[in-house]
Amino acid sequence: MVIKTTILLFWLGYVCLAHGGSESSEGSVVNIYTELKELRSLVGELSTKLNKAEADLKEQRALVEELRREKDEQPKVAFSASLLSSESKHHGPFNDETNLIFGKVLTNVGNAYNSATGVFTAPVRGVYYFRFTGNYFVGHDMGLSIFKGSQRMMSVYEYHSSGESNDHASNGVTLELEKGDVVYMRLWINTWVFIDGRYDYCSFSGFLLFPL
Structure with missing residues (x-):
């Protein structure tokens, strides 16, 4: 007016x-x-x-x-963890495939990763990204796989040779998960990884890209 x-x-x-x-x-x-x-x-x-x-x-x-x-x-989910040890040593070899428990938690936003079991449980249906690394010294092969439930999704493998004293391997994968789906790491039969008490060579990480 x-x-x-x-x-x-x-x-x-x-x-x-x-x-x-x-x-x-x-x-x-x-x-x-x-x-x-x-x-x-x-x-x-x-x-x-x-x-x-x-x-x-x-x-x-x-x-x-x-x-x-x-x-x-929107849920916020992200974690990073490494193999926990007070001293530098090998983990393995074993006669059966063995779940790896990454007990040293660096980040666990949303508390979806269980450091006691090494298992990540999806809190919501969505698309997630996971990354893992391994380190080994000559003597045995190193084989690592990431699992979704009972399904092997992605792996890395390093063959020991006299010309290499140690080596690294890493891989990553994007997974579509339902709420309650579990993701974890396994060490192959008759292989090992090297756990370093200071530098955290072996790690397991993941985060939610977006919910569905």
């Missing part, structure tokens, strides 16, 4: 001024009512545009708030 009143007063003042200057001029007639009608139409258009702009702004604010709420509610 303030804007409408201001425009009307300004326009009336302009029209009156124009009238005063043209009264003495023959053949110059100003139709005040016509101009007021045009002014009212203009003010109406401006008011409609202003209302639409306010509605659009309100809608955008609601959308931003919804996106912020979805971001806050």
Whole structure:
């Protein structure tokens, strides 16, 4: 209303001024009512545009708030762990495939990784990324696999040779998991990994890319 009143007063003042200057001029007639009608139409258009702009702004604010709420509610899942040992030593070889328990937890946002069992349990249905590394010294081969449930998903293998004193191997995989699916690491039969008490050569990490 303030804007409408201001425009009307300004326009009336302009029209009156124009009238005063043209009264003495023959053949110059100003139709005040016509101009007021045009002014009212203009003010109406401006008011409609202003209302639409306010509605659009309100809608955008609601959308931003919804996106912020979805971001806050989205689960946050990430972990990194390494094989735990107070001294540097080999782990293995064994006569059976053995689950690896990465007991030294560096990060465990969401607490989906269990350091007592070495098992990651998906808290929500989504797409996850996992990465693992292994280190070994000459003497035995090294074979590592990442499992989803009972299914072997990805592996690394290093063959021992007299020309190499130690070596590293790593791999990664993106997995689509249902809520409650488990992911863990296994050491192959008759292979070993080297656990270093200081440098954490053997590690297991993962995080949620996005929920589904």
